Amino acid sequence: MRHLFLAAVAASLAIPSHAQQAEPPSPGEIVAAAPDESWIAIAPTDLLVMDLASDAKGQPRRVIIQLMPAPFSQGWIDNIRKLAAAHWWDGTAVTRVQDNYVAQWGDPTEAKPLPEGLTAVPESAYVVDAKTAADWSAARAMHVSAPVIADPYASSQALWGWPIAHGENGEIWPVHCYAMVGVGRNMSPDTGSGAELYTVIGHAPRHLDRNIALVGRVVSGIEHLSSLPRGTGPLGVYERADERVPILSIRLASDLPAAQRPRFEYLSTESESFARYADARANRRDAFFIRPAGGADICNIPVPIRPAAQK
Amino acid sequence: MRHLFLAAVAASLAIPSHAQQAEPPSPGEIVAAAPDESWIAIAPTDLLVMDLASDAKGQPRRVIIQLMPAPFSQGWIDNIRKLAAAHWWDGTAVTRVQDNYVAQWGDPTEAKPLPEGLTAVPESAYVVDAKTAADWSAARAMHVSAPVIADPYASSQALWGWPIAHGENGEIWPVHCYAMVGVGRNMSPDTGSGAELYTVIGHAPRHLDRNIALVGRVVSGIEHLSSLPRGTGPLGVYERADERVPILSIRLASDLPAAQRPRFEYLSTESESFARYADARANRRDAFFIRPAGGADICNIPVPIRPAAQK
Numbered sequence: 001m002r003h004l005f006l007a008a009v010a011a012s013l014a015i016p017s018h019a020q021q022a023e024p025p026s027p028g029e030i031v032a033a034a035p036d037e038s039w040i041a042i043a044p045t046d047l048l049v050m051d052l053a054s055d056a057k058g059q060p061r062r063v064i065i066q067l068m069p070a071p072f073s074q075g076w077i078d079n080i081r082k083l084a085a086a087h088w089w090d091g092t093a094v095t096r097v098q099d100n101y102v103a104q105w106g107d108p109t110e111a112k113p114l115p116e117g118l119t120a121v122p123e124s125a126y127v128v129d130a131k132t133a134a135d136w137s138a139a140r141a142m143h144v145s146a147p148v149i150a151d152p153y154a155s156s157q158a159l160w161g162w163p164i165a166h167g168e169n170g171e172i173w174p175v176h177c178y179a180m181v182g183v184g185r186n187m188s189p190d191t192g193s194g195a196e197l198y199t200v201i202g203h204a205p206r207h208l209d210r211n212i213a214l215v216g217r218v219v220s221g222i223e224h225l226s227s228l229p230r231g232t233g234p235l236g237v238y239e240r241a242d243e244r245v246p247i248l249s250i251r252l253a254s255d256l257p258a259a260q261r262p263r264f265e266y267l268s269t270e271s272e273s274f275a276r277y278a279d280a281r282a283n284r285r286d287a288f289f290i291r292p293a294g295g296a297d298i299c300n301i302p303v304p305i306r307p308a309a310q311k
Numbered sequence: 312m313r314h315l316f317l318a319a320v321a322a323s324l325a326i327p328s329h330a331q332q333a334e335p336p337s338p339g340e341i342v343a344a345a346p347d348e349s350w351i352a353i354a355p356t357d358l359l360v361m362d363l364a365s366d367a368k369g370q371p372r373r374v375i376i377q378l379m380p381a382p383f384s385q386g387w388i389d390n391i392r393k394l395a396a397a398h399w400w401d402g403t404a405v406t407r408v409q410d411n412y413v414a415q416w417g418d419p420t421e422a423k424p425l426p427e428g429l430t431a432v433p434e435s436a437y438v439v440d441a442k443t444a445a446d447w448s449a450a451r452a453m454h455v456s457a458p459v460i461a462d463p464y465a466s467s468q469a470l471w472g473w474p475i476a477h478g479e480n481g482e483i484w485p486v487h488c489y490a491m492v493g494v495g496r497n498m499s500p501d502t503g504s505g506a507e508l509y510t511v512i513g514h515a516p517r518h519l520d521r522n523i524a525l526v527g528r529v530v531s532g533i534e535h536l537s538s539l540p541r542g543t544g545p546l547g548v549y550e551r552a553d554e555r556v557p558i559l560s561i562r563l564a565s566d567l568p569a570a571q572r573p574r575f576e577y578l579s580t581e582s583e584s585f586a587r588y589a590d591a592r593a594n595r596r597d598a599f600f601i602r603p604a605g606g607a608d609i610c611n612i613p614v615p616i617r618p619a620a621q622k
Contacts, residue, residue: 056367097538099533099534099537099538100489100490100533100537123601126602149463150463151462151463151606151608152460152461152462152593152604152606152607152608153604153605153606153607153608177514178411178513178514179411187598187599188598188599188601202489202513202514203488203489203513203514203515203610203611204514204611205611206604206607206608206611207592207593207595207600207603207604207607207611209604210601210602210604211595211599211600211601211602222410222411223410223540223541226410226411226537226538226541227408227410227537227538227539227540227541228538229534229538230534230537230538281518282463282518284518284522287498287499288498288499288522289518289522290434290499290521290522291437291521291522292518293463293464293517293518293520293521294464295462295463295464296463296464296517296518297462297463297464297517297608299514300514300515300516300517300518
């Protein structure tokens with residue numbers, strides 16, 4: 001494994017060695033050693049399972065999305081659950097892939113009627129207001145807090161399992177990190193229904209924070225979106241219908257037979273293990289590194305997620 | 312173009328409108344309006360032309376890399392020019408693609424002899440020391456300065472055409488933004504020869520700054536690397552030889568016949584237009600945005616690059 005710049009990590013994955021015992025643990029080693037009680041199961045009602053058409057080699061392509069919990073973006077997420085229950089996305093497609101930005105999916109005809117009962121969510125819901133944020137903070141038993149990080153956009157913190165920014169006025173809002181899922185919209189005051197979704201496949205486009213709703217993140221299969229050919233139209237739109245990637249179905253995991261439900265869990269951002277992981281991400285002390293950065297931005301401290309044992 | 316979340320930009324590209332005249336210009340509009348004298352031609356000796364094997368549809372895949380100027384990383388860049396002159400990369404391959412991280416290329420056999428005359432560059436060259444940085448600053452006629460941005464890693468600034476961080480001790484060093492190109496290495500004190508290269512295809516991995524040499528950036532064709540299938544081995548290494556993407560050739564543009572040389576130019580980071588562009592990236596006032604971020608990180612203010620007219 002010469003000339004791989006993360007040779008040290010490869011070695012730690014593949015080759016047990018006595019030497020590595022003496023080294024400070026890498027972020028991955030800290031996560032691997034986290035006790036089971038630091039992991040939180042994701043409810044099947046919070047997992048969205050998207051099956052794309054098989055790839056050119058006939059391999060299935062499944063993308064699994066975790067929806068955000070209250071108090072974030074619940075109006076759009078209610079719509080998304082209704083769209084999934086109505087099987088609305090079946091037969092739609094990935095329509096746009098823009099390099100270093102987003103992959104987007106929805107109805108390419110822009111004419112498919114939406115199901116009854118969707119809500120038009122106000123722009124004010126892009127953020128959680130100060131009182132609601134304070135109430136939720138008070139209601140949650142907080143154990144260990146991840147560090148608050150100041151950056152050119154806002155103060156931010158891994159909170160309740162998600163990358164969250166804090167405004168000086170007490171508002172909080174989710175952050176456009178890699179793999180986060182958001183809601184396409186038209187010009188203001190439209191806020192989108194949730195029928196048109198995108199995920200971030202490049203450097204965090206933080207200028208979109210507070211301008212567009214975030215509703216979740218891809219927890220498995222992001223590579224089926226991030227490695228798609230880039231569209232050659234404006235904004236990466238696929239110019240020909242045959243370039244689009246068909247969506248076979250999108251379902252809530254809770255609507256799948258119990259034995260077929262994917263199961264995932266995330267590392268509690270309020271755990272001791274997460275605090276150590278965040279510190280190690282900001283100050284790499286494992287053998288490859290000669291000079292720790294001394295800091296990390298919120299999107300470089302992704303919340304660890306892993307498959308859970310089937311029950 | 313409904314439900315595209317950057318519908319406003321699409322409209323400005325495609326549909327002349329009187330309404331948009333009254334809007335503050337978008338970053339793209341500022342760049343499009345920059346006077347020709349703000350654009351700096353990239354020398355053919357600073358362009359590396361990589362031709363990958365054609366894709367499955369027979370389409371050519373060309374990736375063009377701009378090498379960094381002095382005082383940055385010149386030891387490795389001298390090696391890279393020698394490797395290109397020796398046609399050393401012809402018949403090598405893209406060997407590793409790790410999602411949200413890097414695509415890497417070089418000799419998969421790890422046994423191909425290197426050409427004579429390569430230099431082993433010391434780790435001290437990961438940064439430019441304070442005196443050298445001060446001398447170069449004094450020698451350059453600086454007109455307008457792009458803003459200095461403090462972030463969790465360092466103060467940073469678009470400088471001399473590149474994303475550059477400043478240390479408190481006066482050192483400066485290049486930053487691992489999307490599409491930047493670096494030098495694979497083994498464990499310290501190895502610093503890599505330049506034969507093994509990678510480019511960033513995800514969120515900026517700033518923890519690598521000062522730990523590994525940066526030598527350039529992809530200025531055209533990044534999608535031929537960023538959209539490759541992710542490798543399934545540790546660190547995204549392709550596990551089977553037939554997954555690798557063959558490299559047909561890598562040449563300096565200056566070694567191509569004059570009529571075949573690609574030509575690019577970048578927007579001077581010391582121009583008035585760049586300062587306005589950086590401000591607009593940090594404070595989006597074009598119609599789509601309802602709440603400007605009030606800041607941007609250095610990697611979200613990419614230096615504009617465009618093809619230049621053939622002479």
